[in-house]
Amino acid sequence: MIPVVDFTTYGLELKREEVDPNTLKLLADQICDAFKDVGFVYLKHHGITKSFIDNIFSISKDFFEKPVDVKQRYARSLDVTNNHGWVALEREKLNPERPAADLKEAYNFQLVDNKQSLPLDILPDFHSVFSGFYMQCQELAYRVMDLMCMGLDINKDYFRECHHLIGKKGNPTTLRSLYYPPLTNGVKPGQVRCGEHSDYGTVTLLFQDDIGGLEVKPSNRDYVPAVPIQDTVLVNLGDLMQRWTADQLGATKHRVLIPEEELKRNQGRQSLAFFVHPDDHVMIECLDKSNKYEPISSIDYLNMRFSVTY
Numbered sequence: 001m002i003p004v005v006d007f008t009t010y011g012l013e014l015k016r017e018e019v020d021p022n023t024l025k026l027l028a029d030q031i032c033d034a035f036k037d038v039g040f041v042y043l044k045h046h047g048i049t050k051s052f053i054d055n056i057f058s059i060s061k062d063f064f065e066k067p068v069d070v071k072q073r074y075a076r077s078l079d080v081t082n083n084h085g086w087v088a089l090e091r092e093k094l095n096p097e098r099p100a101a102d103l104k105e106a107y108n109f110q111l112v113d114n115k116q117s118l119p120l121d122i123l124p125d126f127h128s129v130f131s132g133f134y135m136q137c138q139e140l141a142y143r144v145m146d147l148m149c150m151g152l153d154i155n156k157d158y159f160r161e162c163h164h165l166i167g168k169k170g171n172p173t174t175l176r177s178l179y180y181p182p183l184t185n186g187v188k189p190g191q192v193r194c195g196e197h198s199d200y201g202t203v204t205l206l207f208q209d210d211i212g213g214l215e216v217k218p219s220n221r222d223y224v225p226a227v228p229i230q231d232t233v234l235v236n237l238g239d240l241m242q243r244w245t246a247d248q249l250g251a252t253k254h255r256v257l258i259p260e261e262e263l264k265r266n267q268g269r270q271s272l273a274f275f276v277h278p279d280d281h282v283m284i285e286c287l288d289k290s291n292k293y294e295p296i297s298s299i300d301y302l303n304m305r306f307s308v309t310y
């Protein structure tokens with residue numbers, strides 16, 4: 001259902017300047033076709049180092065297993081425009097129509113301005129592990145966007161230019177480590193691990209462990225599982241990209257349900273999402289000049305979405 005695409009020809013092991021753009025058209029079309037059809041694609045041979053992925057899952061788990069009063073010291077502030085730090089269990093409801101909040105915790109990491117929320121006194125490697133992984137995700141995201149430009153037939157550097165501040169002040173791109181604790185304390189009626197939603201930004205890179213539970217809803221079809229496939233990254237589009245492409249590409253709804261099997265309910269689940277956003281002041285106007293949606297700045301759009309979630 002969700003296609004698996006081999007990213008070898010543009011994987012991170014290859015230096016960009018060594019890649020002949022003429023070899024990338026097939027890959028660009030495969031990725032854009034997946035975004036038009038299901039809005040999600042698995043990439044294999046993406047080149048993000050396995051030890052980086054293992055390390056960030058491991059240090060995240062160390063953090064999430066600390067007592068609540070310890071994690072509270074690194075909490076995301078109540079100011080909705082500040083997206084750093086720990087988000088407590090049942091703090092978010094990604095589908096506002098559900099009767100209970102999501103059974104998940106998260107740690108949001110941006111490369112800048114995050115000094116106050118870093119747990120360096122308890123986990124000294126936290127910053128180096130998160131920032132190393134962030135930078136690899138950033139490079140992979142740029143490459144996915146290069147291919148999207150090719151597939152959409154727009155200037156090849158257009159998306160890079162609109163995102164050139166990733167990792168710096170002026171761009172809200174966030175790495176989010178997610179933790180779904182074992183469900184030993186019971187589940188409220190209608191409660192899920194992560195409510196139905198589509199992501200807000202341009203693209204998201206998603207790494208999941210082997211527990212499963214993620215489901216995606218292609219248009220006109222019911223939810224289908226997005227099963228964990230070892231050593232792949234799932235890439236999906238966000239609402240802002242749908243708006244930018246005047247619905248030519250789609251942002252697909254997804255959710256994480258409570259596992260039915262007792263064994264899996266008693267296990268925690270982890271995932272990592274790299275949410276890519278354009279630079280704050282980029283004006284999002286329909287690329288096809290249709291004006292189907294009113295122009296809006298990237299940051300105004302994001303703040304509007306955050307104010308509904310929190």
Ligand SMILES: O=C(O)CCC(=O)C(=O)O
Nearest residue numbers: 178194208214256271273
């Ligand atoms: O944990 C997952 O697999 C999905 C999380 C997600 O969709 C999100 O945080 O936006």
Ligand SMILES: [Fe+2]
Nearest residue numbers: 197198199254
């Ligand atoms: Fe999501």
